[in-house]
Amino acid sequence: MTIKTVLRLGDPILQQRSIEVDDPDSYETQVIIEDMFDTMHEYKGAGLAAPQIGILKRIVIFGFESNPRYPDVDSIPETILINPVIEILSTEKKDDWEGCLSVPGLRGLVSRPDHIRYSGYDKNGAYIEKEVKGFHARVVQHECDHLDGILYVQRMKDMTKFGFISELEQNDIYNSSLCDTCEE
Ligand code: NI
Numbered sequence: 001m002t003i004k005t006v007l008r009l010g011d012p013i014l015q016q017r018s019i020e021v022d023d024p025d026s027y028e029t030q031v032i033i034e035d036m037f038d039t040m041h042e043y044k045g046a047g048l049a050a051p052q053i054g055i056l057k058r059i060v061i062f063g064f065e066s067n068p069r070y071p072d073v074d075s076i077p078e079t080i081l082i083n084p085v086i087e088i089l090s091t092e093k094k095d096d097w098e099g100c101l102s103v104p105g106l107r108g109l110v111s112r113p114d115h116i117r118y119s120g121y122d123k124n125g126a127y128i129e130k131e132v133k134g135f136h137a138r139v140v141q142h143e144c145d146h147l148d149g150i151l152y153v154q155r156m157k158d159m160t161k162f163g164f165i166s167e168l169e170q171n172d173i174y175n176s177s178l179c180d181t182c183e184e
Pocket of ligand 1: 099100101102142143146
């Protein structure tokens with residue numbers, strides 16, 4: 001149980017492709033998953049990918065009851081996804097604001113498919129599959145992008161919709177009731 005430092009934009013590890021996990025139920029994998037949850041909770045993130053703590057393995061976690069960084073969205077059950085696969089179910093894309101623990105203090109508008117099915121393995125090595133929409137679908141895509149070395153900033157089309165939260169809010173470009181004491 002260790003809170004790790006989240007790597008930030010500019011660290012070349014974040015640009016690398018992570019490798020498949022051969023042994024989802026191994027002790028080593030359980031330790032990585034525990035450290036990821038400890039770290040995600042400490043940083044109050046909605047999700048985290050293993051490369052963000054310097055481990056280039058295809059493991060993501062996500063979920064929260066309520067999240068001060070995203071106060072207006074519905075809760076997502078805490079999920080561990082190993083070797084995830086995403087299937088796009090709608091060609092229709094939606095724009096929404098994203099943040100990332102590796103890009104602290106900033107938000108950007110990203111267009112993504114709104115309806116997906118994801119599959120993968122849990123920490124016992126059991127196969128899981130789920131169809132999701134909206135913010136849930138967005139979080140899963142954002143986290144899985146990390147496994148291919150992609151940060152949300154690289155998905156952006158309009159860089160005028162990118163900036164520090166405080167400046168975006170002051171200029172009515174982005175609005176939220178974000179808790180200003182929480183860690184980014
Ligand atoms: Ni991220």
